[in-house]
Amino acid sequence: MLKDLFNKKIKIKYAPIPREQAKQDVPEGLMQKCTGCRKIFYRKEMRKNLDVCPNCNYHHPMTAFNRIDSLIDEGSFEEWDKNIISNNPLQFPDYEEKLEIDRKKTGLNEAIVTGKGTIEGFEVVIAVMDSHFRMGSMGSVVGEKVARALEKAKEQSLPFIIFTASGGARMQEGVLSLMQMSKTSVAIQRFHKSGGLFISVMTNPTTGGVSASFASLGDYNFAEPGALIGFAGRRIIEQTIREKLPDDFQTAEFQLEHGQLDKVIPRNEMKKTMVTLLDIHQSGGIKG
Structure with a gap:
């Protein structure tokens, strides 16, 4: 299987x-x-x-709650840390106003939704990033919510599934946003040591500090077809190495071919794949 x-x-x-x-x-x-x-x-x-x-x-971008509805059993989702919001630690011009615009536009308080639910009866902790909010950029709140969700998954001995979609670290929060890379990586290491199952699914785009931290640290690293995955931009890399990159460079298919992913999964097969993995790990092996 x-x-x-x-x-x-x-x-x-x-x-x-x-x-x-x-x-x-x-x-x-x-x-x-x-x-x-x-x-x-x-x-x-x-x-x-x-x-x-x-x-x-x-594969067009999905909102966080459309993604959750496509996977989580109806009525089983319990959202966590909904009301944590970003402030403006660097007094960046117009930052708070832009956050408020995105809150009204998306109905979200931040670029990630975390919580607990069931997938075909299997209980999981799930985190879903939403590129409609500040392009899914990772600020202090995103890192905090990921770390908290991992801690609760560890405490409750539940699998952790994350869907990433991000333009990278949020520049309006400066070094505080970059600190979330190490913060979430440490939380994942603790979760791994507890024996927890971590499934990461990278969607379009997953770039910058998110791709270089929690998005790439799963026990299983998956992606959707055609997803852009990478750290630095294509032009920056070409200028640095003074070489022309392949046309499909940084696509999910390119990453799979070069051993950076375990599988590229079409969206209509995602739930079935998750159920199969959850069943395997809960039962301790492959049945039959």
């Missing part, structure tokens, strides 16, 4: 972008244009397909 889980190949269909179609106006709230192939779909159709394009398989 475990061998089949990791050996299954994924085919992604890429479609050309018709120039005239890209110019079409999309009625607000009713239709949605695919970022990948530029075809237009009913928004309800896209949501029903877990925000994956039916035509080209492009």
Whole structure:
């Protein structure tokens, strides 16, 4: 069972972008244009397909709660630390105003939602980053919520699952945001020592300090198809090494090919994969 889980190949269909179609106006709230192939779909159709394009398989960003709804059993989710919010330690201009705008736009207080729930009856602690809030950037609150969730998972002997989506450390909080890299890494190490199961799923994009810390420290490191994963930007790396990088550099598929991931998992197979792993680890081995 475990061998089949990791050996299954994924085919992604890429479609050309018709120039005239890209110019079409999309009625607000009713239709949605695919970022990948530029075809237009009913928004309800896209949501029903877990925000994956039916035509080209492009995986659009999901909100934190849409992600949770796609995985966690209905009525079982208990949110933690909802009311922790960022302040402005460096008195960065307009930072608080921008945070308030994102709170109203997303309904979230920060770029991550943490809590506990069940997946097909298996109890888990889950953390989901949301790129709609400050591009999922990691400030003090994101690091604190990840560390707290890991500590509770350790105390309750529960698996920890995280879905990352981030542009990196939040510059408005300076070194305090960078400190979250070591803070979360230490929390993960403690969780590992307790024997806890940590599953990390990187979604588009997972970059900067998040990719260089908790996103890459799972017992299983997965990603969604086409996800951008990396630390420094492509242009910075090319200028530094004075070489042209492959076209698919920093994609999930490139990372998998070079041993940085265990598997690239389509969104419609994510829940099944999680249930399989949770069953294996709870039962202590593969049944049959």
